Amino acid sequence: MNILNLLLMMWTFFKIGLFTIGGGYAMIPMIEEQAIAHGWITELELLDFLAVSESTPGPFAVNIATFIGFSQEGIIGAIFTTIAVITPSFIIILLIAKFLTSFADNKTVQGILSGIKPIVVGLLIGVVLNLIFKGITTDSFDINNFSLQQIDFRVIIIIVIILTISRIFKKINPIFLILISGALGYLFYGLLGFMF
């Protein structure tokens, strides 16, 4: 086991836990940036894992910390990265519960949140654009030597279908969306794979 790598992971997830406000998906931009930069996970693996996390109980942030910790340093890694990601909020909540009443009504807190919320929306839009671009372009993509062969139209088709379904059935459970997109994946890449 590599102690240095474990400490680096713990430090990284501590930062992720400290700078994610709004929970869940708000954490994706930071995970995308930090975990991919350290080579712990690729963009494709992150998408795969998001599907796994949506289909299993528990918060995404805890799940991804456990997953990356395990993939790098086994069970010890899983436990310690998970503890690292929740430590900042654990301390902050304890302090608030002990010393601050009506924390959330505080004008400064409100001001800070009114700045962070739209920033996170902007960051996530960036992530989505990046993921769509990576998804629809093949590895041979070259902006200077562009041809339609470098575009994977199946990804666009599946995105449009799933987006349509999720807009029509607003209350649909994300697990169903994942199941449908999996079936579409099997259809377009397996059964009809010869056409593309």
Next chain:
Amino acid sequence: MKKILNLFYTFLKIGAFTFGGGLAMLPLIHRELVENKKWISDKDMLEMIAVAESTPGVIAVNSATYVGYVIAGFWGALFSTLGVILPSLIIIITISFFYDKFLAIKTVEYIFNGIRAGVVVLILNGVLRLFKVSPKNIFSYVLIVLALILSLLLGLGTIYIIIIGAFLGMLYSTYTLSEVEYYEYS
């Protein structure tokens, strides 16, 4: 002591049966702690949601820590938090053991090609949900565009962009506040 173990068990259940995390667990917390056990009031619950949403970290974990502390002090907070994360810890470690072999199957690879595209839509829907709870004014829209420019075009680190957002939000709120006061007194 009994109360602490009870908290641990309650949050263990909540952690094991909440899919989609965060806000999905609030109805469960309400039923267990407000209706069944009557350990906290509706008002405590609202305060908890406000605190959990406005502090860093995972909403589910924040809620557990806060409620645990209100009911049984530090140890209540610790055991509620451990309880809520333990199920996902065990489940994800179990999945991780089979994960690589599972993905190596050709059929699974086809299926996951589709799932990746579907997950992009899930994230997109997540963005829309966040957009709905963000303030609706010019300042807010400017920040969205600013975050896009800073991250995609200039490649600035996410932490710095968030800090810039927090700082601008604080400045903006004091500015608009003093403007209101100015009008009140003039």
